Amino acid sequence: MKHFLSKIMVIARRDFRAILFSRSFLFFILGPLFPVIVAWMAGGIGASVQGAAGEARLGIAMSETESALISDARQSLHHALPRLPGLEMLQGDRNGTGEIRAVMADGPGERNVAAVLAGTLDEPSLSGPSNRIAAWQGDVSLLVDEARRLRDLRAGARQREWPAITLQPMAQPSQVDEAGGRIRTAQAGQTLLFLLTMLLAGMVLSNLVEEKANKIIEVLAAAVPMDAVFFGKLLAMLGVSFVGIAVWGSAAALVLVAGGSGLSMLATPAVGWPVFILLCIAYFACAYLLLGSLFLSIGGLAATVREVQTLSMPVTMAQLLVFFLASYALGHQGQPVEMAAAIFPFSSPFAMLARAAMQPEIWPHFVAIAWQALWVFLIVRAGAALFRKTVMKSGPAKGRRGLGALLSQSVRSFRRA
Incomplete structure (x- = not known):
């Protein structure tokens, strides 16, 4: 087991360094910042034009x-x-x-x-x-x-007195306001988790297809078990994703601080902000690894970029349905649909993150994270086995290939006769 983990870390370090110090990754990181800068400049220009027009x-x-x-x-x-x-x-x-x-x-x-x-x-x-x-x-x-x-x-009339209103501020908001605020926090967390996962998980697919085209994957498979290659690539891309999130998060924090706003615009989640942020990181890792392992399996089947796009499109559409399921379950806490969204592995990170915002219990999250990690392990093992069978062609020929060989042999015998 220790030897297997060391091989995973070798692949992870190799991919992490190769991607992190590439020019394409730099442009990938800066890409989402350009729309933000353009929107900020457009807002400033619009405000300037509005100010020039004057107040009505x-x-x-x-x-x-x-x-x-x-x-x-x-x-x-x-x-x-x-x-x-x-x-x-x-x-x-x-x-x-x-x-x-x-x-x-x-x-x-x-x-x-x-x-x-x-x-x-x-x-x-x-x-x-x-x-x-x-x-x-x-x-x-x-x-x-x-x-x-x-x-x-x-003109001498008696002065009208405005009614005096006594203000009695409450230390805690009402239950209705608190529940509504936590729902907004849960929706914001789900949306951010979905966008980051869909934006970053595609790197796994493109990286594997590129290495297949360059025959690098065959060299790796000859030296390292295919399971270790897949696990290492997933961990490397997860680390690269955290680097990208750190850059984008720092830019977003600067924008929020410059605008005078922050987390106060959202209600405090039921588990508290420190635990909620840690759960956001954990559930992003789980959602990324689940989707990334699925993309790795697809990349193992695809030979060209066109095939990658054809095979990954249904997965992307299915991920949208999964997100809609988790969003719908948010309004039905404790009901069967919410339990189903929490159990289904691909919707579980989104549903459990919403639960963290709505309910204070911590122990279900440990169970959910272990459940999602188990599915990552199963999908990677299945994807690696499928890669060995289809690409590396290890193992006996079965199915269509056996039938094709039999037909070819029959044709040759007929010609000789």
């Missing part, structure tokens, strides 16, 4: 007295409703439809008037595009009501 403002076309009341009303409400639109006082009493339309036709200029409030406080009218006046209807109603209150107050 509400034009006030009332008498001087009532316009001043509207302005005072906005200042009075601004501390409670900072989203109220900015005001632009229009000179004169512009109640004519043509004049109002001319004001808004100026477009993004210094005033940038998107809608105009005209008429009087008792009979106000809001003019502008239908979507804009529908969105501002509630804000304008508050402004007019507050302006009427200020007018009545200055």
